[in-house]
Amino acid sequence: MSKMTRLGFQHAGALGVSAAAWISTAAYAVNDLPGGPAVNQLNLHPAATRIAEEQQWLHWFMMAICLVIFVAVFGVMFYSILKHRKSVGHKAANFHESAAVEIAWTIIPFLIVIGMALPATKVLVAQKDTTGADLTIKATGIQWKWGYDYIKGEGEGIGFVSTLDNDQRVMSNNGGPKAGEVAPDNYLLKVDNPLVVPVNKKIRIITTANDVIHAFAVPAFGIKQDAIPGFVRDTWFRAEKVGDFYGQCQELCGKEHAYMPIHVKVVSAQEYTAWVALKAKEAAAKADDPAKVWTLVDLKARGEKVYGANCAACHQANGKGAGPIKPLDGSAIVLDADHNKQIQILLNGAAGGAMPSWKALSDTDLAAVATYTKNNWSNQTGQIVQPAEVLAARK
DSSP states (O other): OOHHHHHHHHHHHHHHHHHHHHHHHHHTOOOOOTTSOOTTOOSOOOOOSHHHHHHHHHHHHHHHHHHHHHHHHHHHHHHHHHHSOGGGTOOOOOOOOOHHHHHHHHHHHHHHHHHHHHHHHHHHHHHTOOTTOSEEEEEEEETTEEEEEEEESTTTTOEEEEOBOHHHHHHHHTTSOOTTOOOOTTTTTOBSSOEEEETTSOEEEEEEESSSOEEEEEGGGTEEEEEOBTOOEEEEEOOOSOEEEEEEOOSOOSTTGGGOEEEEEEEOHHHHHHHHHHHHHHHHHHOOOTTOOOOHHHHHHHHHHHHHHHTHHHHOTTSOOBTTBOOSTTOHHHHOSOHHHHHHHHHHOBGGGTBOOOTTSOHHHHHHHHHHHHTSTTOOOOOOOOHHHHHHHHO
């Protein structure tokens, strides 16, 4: 068989594989999500805020101006080439220093630029005006999840971490839906704790990050703001309709960048008040007495949930880690009878921020996850870390 024939078969095989992959993807096609994104979406997300509407109007306004300029310039150019070509007897004209032409090609572009700049500046100034907010929320980017803290307005004091649904993460890591499985419509957009806000209220979002640069973006709201470690930036939105709206981190922030979805749930004022009351009850329930002495069985059960929500993304469910992420299974620090070594890492992080600080978790949650890692996989130490130890380490 000749080299060219072999190459032909190789290319045909590659095309066959690509076609099969496309067909299998089509078989698991998802439906549109209300508020976006849509399947095969070519336009912008449906606008849910006045700013997003203005941005979309600007988008098409600028496109129309550019189209008119394109047609005019290339129309004249191609007309001149066709009608005044040398082959039909035309000769090039020789003219220069035309004051009318000089004025025209200076004034007309200037007016076009001003006509584009004025409405764009108006929208830009409006989208940067974060004063007079009804609710202020800090969004903290963390590899690879979002932390939300309600710092002003109704719900002040509420805080939680929003993480991609673990079943969808596992499905994606395994190459997507298998034969017979149906991908959910919100594939890789489902989170355990959505950001809940009231409708028709001005929401100020303060962004920052724990590790690398992230970006908080929700297209339906017309917002995108970088979240930079050590810095604070802000943006705002006022959702004009209730519903679920989705976004994602829009800065390349590491290997699981695609696993940082943003789910904003916009509800009525009454529903929001009820949600705030529910979160207050949950917070009170989680405020365990740090002096309580727990059993190994109870701490392991609670620690398994804490680990799944906060640690499994990096250290994996089997505790083996991946790449630069150190394994917990067989870790000397985890196995060490000196519990303070592990507690300090949980509280303060490690490896220059690669391992984030988990001070936001309660003393009981930190004690539970430490106990879980010390008594799971091959780490059968029988050691119990009590909440009182974590409390003492915080001081």
